[in-house]
Amino acid sequence: MRGAIAQRLSATGNASALELHGVSRYFGALSAIEDVTLTVGAGERRAVLGSNGAGKTTLFNCITGDYPPTSGTIRLFGEDITDFPPHERIRRGLRRTYQISLLFGGLSVIDNIYLACRGVARARYSMVRPRRDDAVMQAAFDLAHAVHLDDVEQSPVSQLSHGQQRQLEIALALAGAPRLILFDEPAAGLSPTERRDLIAILRTLPDHIGYIVIEHDMDVALQVSDRVTLMHNGRIFREGSPDEIESDPMVQEIYLGTGPDHG
Amino acid sequence: MSTMQPGGPRTAAAWLLGLILLLMPAFAGDFVLFQIFGWALILGMIALSLMFLAGYGGMVSLVQMSVAGCAAYMVAIFGDSAITQISLGWPWWITVPLAIAIATLFGTLAGALAVRTHGIYTIMITLAIASAFFYFTRQNYVVFNGFSGFNGVLPPPLFGVDWRQPVPFYYLALFFAALAYFLVLYISRAPFGLALQGIRDNPRRMEALGFNVFLHRIAAYAFASAIAAVAGVLLVWLNAQVSPGTAGIGPVIDILIIAVVGGLGRPIGPFIGAIIYVLLRTFALDFLVSLGLSGERFQLLIGAGFLVIVFWSPDGVLGLWDRTRERITARERQRSPLYRAIRGQPGGPA
Numbered sequence: 001m002r003g004a005i006a007q008r009l010s011a012t013g014n015a016s017a018l019e020l021h022g023v024s025r026y027f028g029a030l031s032a033i034e035d036v037t038l039t040v041g042a043g044e045r046r047a048v049l050g051s052n053g054a055g056k057t058t059l060f061n062c063i064t065g066d067y068p069p070t071s072g073t074i075r076l077f078g079e080d081i082t083d084f085p086p087h088e089r090i091r092r093g094l095r096r097t098y099q100i101s102l103l104f105g106g107l108s109v110i111d112n113i114y115l116a117c118r119g120v121a122r123a124r125y126s127m128v129r130p131r132r133d134d135a136v137m138q139a140a141f142d143l144a145h146a147v148h149l150d151d152v153e154q155s156p157v158s159q160l161s162h163g164q165q166r167q168l169e170i171a172l173a174l175a176g177a178p179r180l181i182l183f184d185e186p187a188a189g190l191s192p193t194e195r196r197d198l199i200a201i202l203r204t205l206p207d208h209i210g211y212i213v214i215e216h217d218m219d220v221a222l223q224v225s226d227r228v229t230l231m232h233n234g235r236i237f238r239e240g241s242p243d244e245i246e247s248d249p250m251v252q253e254i255y256l257g258t259g260p261d262h263g
Numbered sequence: 264m265s266t267m268q269p270g271g272p273r274t275a276a277a278w279l280l281g282l283i284l285l286l287m288p289a290f291a292g293d294f295v296l297f298q299i300f301g302w303a304l305i306l307g308m309i310a311l312s313l314m315f316l317a318g319y320g321g322m323v324s325l326v327q328m329s330v331a332g333c334a335a336y337m338v339a340i341f342g343d344s345a346i347t348q349i350s351l352g353w354p355w356w357i358t359v360p361l362a363i364a365i366a367t368l369f370g371t372l373a374g375a376l377a378v379r380t381h382g383i384y385t386i387m388i389t390l391a392i393a394s395a396f397f398y399f400t401r402q403n404y405v406v407f408n409g410f411s412g413f414n415g416v417l418p419p420p421l422f423g424v425d426w427r428q429p430v431p432f433y434y435l436a437l438f439f440a441a442l443a444y445f446l447v448l449y450i451s452r453a454p455f456g457l458a459l460q461g462i463r464d465n466p467r468r469m470e471a472l473g474f475n476v477f478l479h480r481i482a483a484y485a486f487a488s489a490i491a492a493v494a495g496v497l498l499v500w501l502n503a504q505v506s507p508g509t510a511g512i513g514p515v516i517d518i519l520i521i522a523v524v525g526g527l528g529r530p531i532g533p534f535i536g537a538i539i540y541v542l543l544r545t546f547a548l549d550f551l552v553s554l555g556l557s558g559e560r561f562q563l564l565i566g567a568g569f570l571v572i573v574f575w576s577p578d579g580v581l582g583l584w585d586r587t588r589e590r591i592t593a594r595e596r597q598r599s600p601l602y603r604a605i606r607g608q609p610g611g612p613a
Binding site: 104107129130 | 449450452453454455456457458460461463464465467468469470471472473474475476479482
């Protein structure tokens with residue numbers, strides 16, 4: 001017990017946001033990612049590039065615990081979270097969005113955001129209805145405003161456009177006090193205007209919030225990241241600044257040479 | 264979720280229904296009060312506990328009738344019955360809370376076993392537990408008095424009222440049914456109920472929002488079981504007896520039928536299903552005899568009735584009602600171009 005507390009305390013120190021050490025994930029005999037070692041500093045913005053099947057989404061699933069790694073260790077702000085269930089990781093400041101929106105179709109927009117805010121707050125089992133001036137409810141309304149969804153607050157999620165659903169995905173990941181957010185192809189299927197909005201939202205996030213973004217669109221990826229990791233066949237292939245990655249001849253050959261894949 | 268507009272026709276209908284239910288003893292006879300409404304309100308509560316799990320939580324539990332049966336047995340075992348060699352004769356204020364607590368615990372444990380499964384497997388596991396409860400009560404003579412169960416289980420004469428008289432019992436059942444109904448309605452918009460609906464729609468995403476999905480589902484079983492347990496106490500007082508057949512496979516399935524026929528979308532559905540079920544159960548035999556047919560085929564008529572409802576409206580009577588209303592408003596809108604101008608909203612009423 002004392003060890004756990006010490007670990008939590010050290011987690012507030014200067015530890016990296018995320019440390020992966022030798023992480024592999026197998027589906028049967030098939031390896032989706034293999035021996036991935038990766039460090040993301042606190043507040044760092046990282047882009048993960050790679051062709052389809054490079055293991056980017058599997059990497060996210062290992063970090064959030066949706067699919068725990070077959071081997072290797074994962075540390076979040078210094079704390080070993082390898083064996084934690086997803087909700088325990090989320091409560092420690094990790095967030096994620098999904099490539100294909102995973103929303104609550106039967107509920108309204110504000111209910112969706114409210115659930116996200118409630119999930120990382122206390123009283124998840126409260127049987128008392130929140131008032132409109134309830135702090136968590138207020139946080140939900142603020143968040144709806146931040147992602148430009150205040151006009152459709154009361155609409156059921158099923159009535160939203162694709163772009164609005166993507167914005168709601170992002171809102172869910174911003175709930176509470178996120179410290180590290182995993183964005184899985186946030187720009188997929190967005191119009192050019194919506195893309196500009198998305199870039200603006202990502203760039204105006206507070207400095208202490210770090211993120212990892214999977215993005216097929218090189219333009220978006222290089223604009224919103226400090227560092228870039230390139231994955232290939234389940235392994236980390238290159239890591240560097242956006243400029244280094246862009247000018248690396250090997251990268252150009254295997255990634256840019258074949259043209260960015262707009263999936 | 265349906266939103267109730269204050270002053271809308273829906274609110275007026277709800278007030279009217281409430282008034283009729285409150286004044287029922289003024290114009291309804293003892294038989295209607297006790298055998299029809301008393302029974303329907305209790306079955307409605309048990310089906311409501313299933314509706315909470317299935318409608319809000321996406322978990323079809325067949326164990327709710329067994330939970331009610333368990334509470335009924337506990338009242339008979341700890342309290343008074345004609346089986347004096349088993350019944351302990353404890354006062355009602357210990358017996359009733361204890362019975363509800365034990366039955367709720369039973370339902371929660373059943374839920375803890377069931378929540379790691381999905382869909383048809385949840386149904387199978389809860390059906391297995393319900394069957395086990397039935398066979399256990401039938402074969403155990405030391406505690407459950409086997410095949411014959413307990414008779415002579417009467418409500419306490421609290422406040423000098425004989426609560427088994429039709430009028431007092433009707434109000435007793437109505438009070439607890441209304442309490443359960445409004446509680447479920449209220450909680451559906453509280454964090455607990457909202458999160459349960461989130462889990463129904465997308466459990467994986469709920470985990471990724473910081474919710475402990477398994478624990479939340481188990482908590483939902485606990486809450487639903489408490490409602491079923493209260494209904495079980497009322498049930499043993501209504502019948503003055505409890506036996507293995509109370510929670511046999513037949514009644515277990517009947518609760519599912521009631522909830523589905525009424526509609527799983529809103530808490531009123533189970534009560535609609537329950538009143539239809541009780542009316543069919545009570546009058547199908549007389550109806551057949553009046554047609555000159557043999558009365559023993561009454562189950563056939565019940566089955567046919569349910570078949571018709573489920574065939575015409577897979578989401579139960581509630582769905583039928585919702586669609587009819589939509590059709591009427593749509594037709595109204597078509598008929599008068601002024602309608603939209605007056606309402607000022609193209610989408611129509613919410």
